Amino acid sequence: MIDIASSSFSSSWRMYFFASSRLLTVSASDLFFIIKSFYFFSHLLSLFLSIWHKMNINATKTLLDDIKHIYIHVPFCDGKCNYCSFYSIKKNPANTKLYLNSLEQEIIKTTGGTKLNPFTIYIGGGSPSLLNSSELKQFLKIIKNNFDLSNLKEWTFEVNPSSACSTILYLLKENGINRISIGVQSFSDKTLSKLGRRYNNNSIHAAICLIKEFSFDNFNIDLIAAVPGTSEQEWKNDLYAAINYGPSHMSVYTLSIEEGSLLQKMFLTGKWRKENEITEIKRINTAEKFLRKHGLRRYEISNYSQKDCECIHNVAFWEGKDYLGFGPSAVSRIQNMRLTNPSSLETWAKIVQNAPFSQETELLSWAKDSAERIGFAFRLLKKPVNPLLFTKENSIFFDSWNKIITELISQKIIMKKNNGYVLTKRGVNFADYVASLFINNVE
Template sequence: MESCGLYIHIPFCLRKCNYCDFISFEYKKELAEEFLLALFSELSLLSQEYDQTILETIYLGGGTPTCLSGEELARIIEGVKEHFPVKEGAEITCEMNPATGVEKDLKIMREAGINRISIGVQAFDDRILQYLGRVHNLSEALKTYYTVREVGFDNINLDLIFAIPGQTRKDWQDSLEIALKLNPEHLSLYNLKIEENTPFYYDYLNGKLKPVDEDTEYWMYQDAINTLKNAGFEHYEISNFARPGYASRHNLGYWHYKPYLGVGPGAHGFFGSLRYQNTDDLEEYISCLTRNKLPRQEELHLTCKDQMEEFVIMGLRVLEGVSLDEFRKRFGESLLEIYGTQIKKLIKLGLLNLKGNYLALTEKGLFLGNEVFAEFLL
């Protein structure tokens, strides 16, 4: 059987944050029940198509999965296991908003098999949280973290955002220090992006929002790298840091170009040479599955060239880099021959280096990743 990951998109939120362009809708119990029934239908259809597949990771993302009750989340895990075999010791992650952490629900989630929690804190600063449009405050974030820990979860990630307008390097450092005092196993750090069709985007167009300058953004990133390395974290991917043994196995699957299935509105999947995306319209999603039809919005059959590009770009996100042997094993050709001109140019610019059998970003290249990735589009 072939191993793969499963991503489940839960499309509900308490409210939309000012920076968020993810697919989400206001939680309503009746609509949530319709969604769950459609989700189980999608799992059933996929299990027939991928009947020789075993899941090694499951990731419940959103939206805010914990808008659903513990019982509803347990039903999802049960539904997955009814349709797919799940490896012993599989990593099963659930994202949560600090405003939705209830001890009773967390206990049910843990009993259902969820063994990793990712908390969207974003900042340990009430002023910044309010600016971002988050529904929780600092006190709730701390309380939620302690509750998750007390329930028995021993693998916790905290999401934090930097390069927020009005945020100083000291503000950012303060958030990092509070996070370290909590002693999580994993930290994901993201620089704020102004996404289209968000409140921040319209503020930017109207001159009400001025993005953080590139120098400040760079030094915030470097501050985080230095602080977390000194605290014993491994910087294993551009935006991700982990205690030894706690790297996100699900996300490593993406970066190592392993297959994964995606279910739920707007979810993506990748298997063999097929990459697909579900419709992001919740009503259409439910309607398709009521008619026993997969809710595909787009299907793309990747050429060998497409797969080479994706393999390199995804692999370069990991600090270990891209394996030259793995590239040859997968494609039957030498990465250094296919991309020789680009690699020489990027090494000369100090953005890439060759470390034994791996091609990897340099410290300078980490901050300029998108510029590096663009060079590998054949």
């Protein structure tokens, strides 16, 4: 006989024992309240969902049906670039097999076998294009078998110039991928070497020509602006080279020194200097003027596109839409929950194989959740944001957020537009500052 009061009997199993014994007397609405009360314990959520299924209530569908955006992380890369802090590992047959098997298990266990109906899927990494043809076929089959793609509007696949080939691009085209993102970063061999990239301009040219040959009309080129030691003319050369390939979308970033990156170590030991902010702003302004002249308008802090070619997946993220992430290190956002997978293939796979949920869960307060969503929303340059609308549920922040808005207007960083506020031309350079004001106000 089990002593449910003993210390050896875990609290989660005590809760499960209690809930199971009360199964016939607990209403569906009461059980849903219990689930919501304990959902930050992922193993408890799994146990309660199994109870709910016994009551013929599709709890998974209730919790996840509104999620229309999926991110899948492929962790394999042929090496670590100097600036990269994303989780990646060298690929081999054994860890690729472990990844693919665990990925399918994670999707099935997270969704409870329900086929979600996403609007967007984004495959990132790492370098997803490192998967060979048989591995890619299995990967795409996992997605097609476990998601309903009938309403899919955008399916993005990241391609590395060093691993793009006709076989991979053919498979992507045949299986419905309709958007490619290629991480060029620079067309200068000297700059690529400085960044730790492992390809050259010839590889870039060959990769983009293949993308166009397979009629991927919607493709993005990533560039990094203001790499230390590069001139204004070298930056213009990168922009000219990119636009000559006719991309529908471009992402332009400045280098940030990320924790855990090789660049951080180089910076701390004096082997790398960061470009000054004035130069960074000038390079971004150069890009904006040049790209606008060639039909790519800036719609977000770092992104430019032809008309109707904005990245739907990323816009949804900035608008605060919920999303699910699969694979090691992937992050999900469900209402005010942030769920993060382990940044280790082995740890992630072990948890996936032994439990229905693999995420560490952070339960955000209403204030922190709202502040983060406000900060992201301001990145979209044309869509007005009204932080005061978030305070209807919690008026304690109305005065402090109104004060922040008034101060930002006086600094000419934001301006009134329709029923909300947008960044001014000057304010575009202070988007991170705007976000920090709201986030720090609630911490």
